[in-house]
Amino acid sequence: MAKRLNTKKINLNPQYLRRAFILSVPIAVIFIGLSFFGFISTKISLLCFAVTIVSNLLLIFPISSELGALRCYIQALAGGTADEAVIKLSEKDTRELAQAITAVHKLWALKNDTLEAQTLSDAAVFDTLPDPILMLDSEGGITNFNRAAELLLGKNILTHSIDRLFSTNIFIAAVEKVLKGRSDSESILFHAPEYSNRRFYAHITKLPHHLKGRAAAVVSFYDASKALSLEKMQSDFVANASHELRTPLSVISGFIETLQTTAHDDEDARDAFLGIMKEQTEYMSTLIDDLLSLSRLEMGQNKELKDRIDLHEVIDDITQALKIKAFQRSISINVNELNHIPKIIGDNQQIHQVLQNLLDNAVKYAPENSEVKIELKTVPEIPAKSGQNIAAGRAVSIAFNNKGPKINKEDLARLTEKFYRMQIHKDMKIKGTGLGLSIAKQVVLHHHGNLTVSSTAYNGITFTVYLPVKQS
Numbered sequence: 001m002a003k004r005l006n007t008k009k010i011n012l013n014p015q016y017l018r019r020a021f022i023l024s025v026p027i028a029v030i031f032i033g034l035s036f037f038g039f040i041s042t043k044i045s046l047l048c049f050a051v052t053i054v055s056n057l058l059l060i061f062p063i064s065s066e067l068g069a070l071r072c073y074i075q076a077l078a079g080g081t082a083d084e085a086v087i088k089l090s091e092k093d094t095r096e097l098a099q100a101i102t103a104v105h106k107l108w109a110l111k112n113d114t115l116e117a118q119t120l121s122d123a124a125v126f127d128t129l130p131d132p133i134l135m136l137d138s139e140g141g142i143t144n145f146n147r148a149a150e151l152l153l154g155k156n157i158l159t160h161s162i163d164r165l166f167s168t169n170i171f172i173a174a175v176e177k178v179l180k181g182r183s184d185s186e187s188i189l190f191h192a193p194e195y196s197n198r199r200f201y202a203h204i205t206k207l208p209h210h211l212k213g214r215a216a217a218v219v220s221f222y223d224a225s226k227a228l229s230l231e232k233m234q235s236d237f238v239a240n241a242s243h244e245l246r247t248p249l250s251v252i253s254g255f256i257e258t259l260q261t262t263a264h265d266d267e268d269a270r271d272a273f274l275g276i277m278k279e280q281t282e283y284m285s286t287l288i289d290d291l292l293s294l295s296r297l298e299m300g301q302n303k304e305l306k307d308r309i310d311l312h313e314v315i316d317d318i319t320q321a322l323k324i325k326a327f328q329r330s331i332s333i334n335v336n337e338l339n340h341i342p343k344i345i346g347d348n349q350q351i352h353q354v355l356q357n358l359l360d361n362a363v364k365y366a367p368e369n370s371e372v373k374i375e376l377k378t379v380p381e382i383p384a385k386s387g388q389n390i391a392a393g394r395a396v397s398i399a400f401n402n403k404g405p406k407i408n409k410e411d412l413a414r415l416t417e418k419f420y421r422m423q424i425h426k427d428m429k430i431k432g433t434g435l436g437l438s439i440a441k442q443v444v445l446h447h448h449g450n451l452t453v454s455s456t457a458y459n460g461i462t463f464t465v466y467l468p469v470k471q472s
Ligand SMILES: Nc1ncnc2c1ncn2[C@@H]1O[C@H](COP(=O)(O)OP(=O)(O)OP(=O)(O)O)[C@@H](O)[C@H]1O
Pocket: 290, 357, 361, 362, 363, 365, 366, 402, 404, 415, 420, 421, 422, 423, 425, 431, 432, 433, 434, 435, 436, 437, 438, 461
């Protein structure tokens, strides 16, 4: 609240009396001289002196009291408790002085507001930047940081210096180089063991000298781990795909060579070899088909989801298709349809492929003489981890269960990786490309559903496909 300044109050300050007295001294000397030489009487001289003091007082009082009020006004303005409009002064000079002071005050208040608004918007922009940013003083102490930096490095960043937050030598050396003025900017890629061993790309830039404040350099970080692991996944994929294709090719070329030389005239060997070669070319063609459909799915070149799919029919079809394979391994397939299953919207051929892959796996990896169970039901919603693009609302779940040893967590998490196959199954020489589950996962995600897997020692392994009843 602005304080009203009272300029009218009469306050006989001893200072005013002193001033009036000092101003009257020359007149007093004149009167004393006149009375000394007998020109006027002492009484008249004293009376004139008193009149002079009173008239000086009357002259000084308004200016001095308004100067006092002006001082209080300036103090109140500085303290932020005065209202510019309330000061009332009667003297022209002090009034003009007050107006000039008010104008300067208004100008500074405006500049201050603009600066404050600018600082606030700069801070907001700084905080919205997705990459962590730190400002450093010349000693490497942290003077400012954005929200992304706080999320990465924790809340008490300001109490640390950069070398306490990061221990990697090449990074510390690069920061030092910039702070000591040996370089204007440095960019490096480094491992940060203290932050889940992530790899950061850091850019350190020296700030210009004319910048006020303590910041001497700015460091921005970019988390390169994801991009690098993507790059590694791509190169692993190429290596795996070429390895998977080279193996049957070398088998085929070995047999061709044998048929051209040692087994040239051996009819039995020729039939057997041709059989194996046919098997290998079939494997290669399946592999290429799988790779192509996977790449199509990953590139988002998906078909439109417009078929109304009756899952009872699909389950019937796939159990028929795998009947002989199951019979050969003495496996019984039992289907349990728990409640009425509504038709779902999707791509009929893709859903067929996924469910057939999962039943094929169950029959292939279940121990001989065991049971494979398929359970079909509706669920109120699809279980999902945060960040997954999954449809909300009612869904259908199709669970495939087969017996087998409990699979550890690490293996379970990797089953849907391309080309990933469990060692026990490779050792058992069970055929497969390791692409079936990755395709299944891609198709299910394209349908805004989910694929989960669980394993227990008692129940074996269960893969569950969730598909939304309605595609939003
Ligand atoms: N029902 C299951 N029971 C036990 N292990 C399984 C089951 N399904 C998959 N696995 C394991 O997961 C791996 C990956 O399965 P995926 O279907 O992707 O490939 P695959 O069956 O090896 O080859 P294919 O491309 O011919 O399907 C398998 O090699 C196997 O080790």
